[in-house]
Amino acid sequence: MGIHAAERxxxxxxxxxxxxxxxxxxxxxxxxxxxxxAIKPGSRMNIDALARDLGVSQTPVREALARLExxxxxxxxxLRGYSATPLLSREDFEQLFExxxxxxxxxxxxxxxxxxxxxxxxxxxxxxxxxxxxxxxxYDAYRDLTAHDQRFHSLVHRLSGNLLVAEMFERTHCHLHIxxxxxxxxxxxxxxxxxxxxxxxxxSGDPRAADEAMRHHLTxxxxxxxxxxxxx
Numbered sequence: 001m002g003i004h005a006a007e008r009x010x011x012x013x014x015x016x017x018x019x020x021x022x023x024x025x026x027x028x029x030x031x032x033x034x035x036x037x038a039i040k041p042g043s044r045m046n047i048d049a050l051a052r053d054l055g056v057s058q059t060p061v062r063e064a065l066a067r068l069e070x071x072x073x074x075x076x077x078x079l080r081g082y083s084a085t086p087l088l089s090r091e092d093f094e095q096l097f098e099x100x101x102x103x104x105x106x107x108x109x110x111x112x113x114x115x116x117x118x119x120x121x122x123x124x125x126x127x128x129x130x131x132x133x134x135x136x137x138x139y140d141a142y143r144d145l146t147a148h149d150q151r152f153h154s155l156v157h158r159l160s161g162n163l164l165v166a167e168m169f170e171r172t173h174c175h176l177h178i179x180x181x182x183x184x185x186x187x188x189x190x191x192x193x194x195x196x197x198x199x200x201x202x203x204s205g206d207p208r209a210a211d212e213a214m215r216h217h218l219t220x221x222x223x224x225x226x227x228x229x230x231x232x
Contacts, residue, residue, distance in 0.1 A: 026056055027064035034073045034084050035139035035180050045074065045082045072173045073180075088177050090229045096174055097222045101215070103169055104153065108198055108214040109207035111159035119159050120203040126152050127199045133188035142183050145192075149175040152195050156202065156214075178221075182228045187221075194220060 030050065033039045045065060051058045065082045068074035074082050088096065115123070130152075131144035139146075153175070157166035194217035201209035 022056065023060040023063050026054060026060040027067050029054065030061075030064045030068060031071070031073065032139040032143075034068065035176070037180075039084050041084050041087045043084055044080070045084060047081065071176060073176065088181055093181075093225070093229070096172065096177070097218060099172070100169075100174065100218055103165055104156070104218060105211040105214045107157045107160040107162070107165060107169075108202060108210040110161060111156050112202045112205055112207040112210040114161050115159040115202060120205075123152075123155055123159065123199045124203050126155060127192070127196045130192050130195070133185055133192060135185050136183065139179075142179065142188065145188050146175055146179050149179075149191065149195075152199075156198065159202070178225065182225060187224050190220065190224070191217070 030039070030045075039045060047058050047061050047065070051061045054061065065074055065076075069076055069082070073085055075085050076082050111119075111123075126148070130148045133145060134141040150170075150173075154166065154170055157169050160166070194213070198210060198213040198217060201213045
């Protein structure tokens with residue numbers, strides 16, 4: 001499986017170096033393999049073998065694995081190298097949502113209290129420009145939706161004005177781990193609709209409504225995914 005570097009638009013500093021384009025492509029390819037379980041949870045990721053399979057040198061593979069480690073999708077162990085992280089256990093899943101219930105309703109309420117008009121418009125714009133919800137498929141199909149999910153929740157946290165809370169949330173990479181558990185088009189449609197209600201509550205300047213909209217979203221998201229553990 002070879003990789004062909006995609007052409008990127010030239011930015012202020014000109015076209016990106018070919019090496020950077022290649023590194024990004026290797027990262028996205030390996031990320032998709034992990035998200036789709038083509039690289040099975042918990043399995044080792046041999047740098048030599050991956051480089052051969054992708055038709056690239058070891059350097060972009062090493063860089064990609066380091067980025068996956070920062071995403072929480074890979075772990076590096078002494079003398080063993082990299083392996084894909086396991087899927088969330090039921091206990092991990094419940095604890096993740098417990099943490100989200102502590103952070104996110106508060107952040108939504110604070111955003112409603114303090115966000116400037118242009119910040120409120122930015123949050124509404126994120127919802128209005130959300131990608132089309134794809135049918136059930138592989139990570140390439142729902143990657144844009146995952147990115148929207150992360151951007152939306154991160155923006156709510158940043159609009160709270162507490163950057164420490166925002167950074168704590170972002171380090172969980174919770175949306176990658178949740179979509180890795182299961183993706184269904186119905187889940188995507190409901191999540192986008194719930195995001196709209198949160199954004200409208202924040203934009204209206206109503207902290208109580210923003211808190212309640214976020215709690216509703218988290219409760220619904222948790223309940224949509226709990227059956228995954230009953231099936232395993």
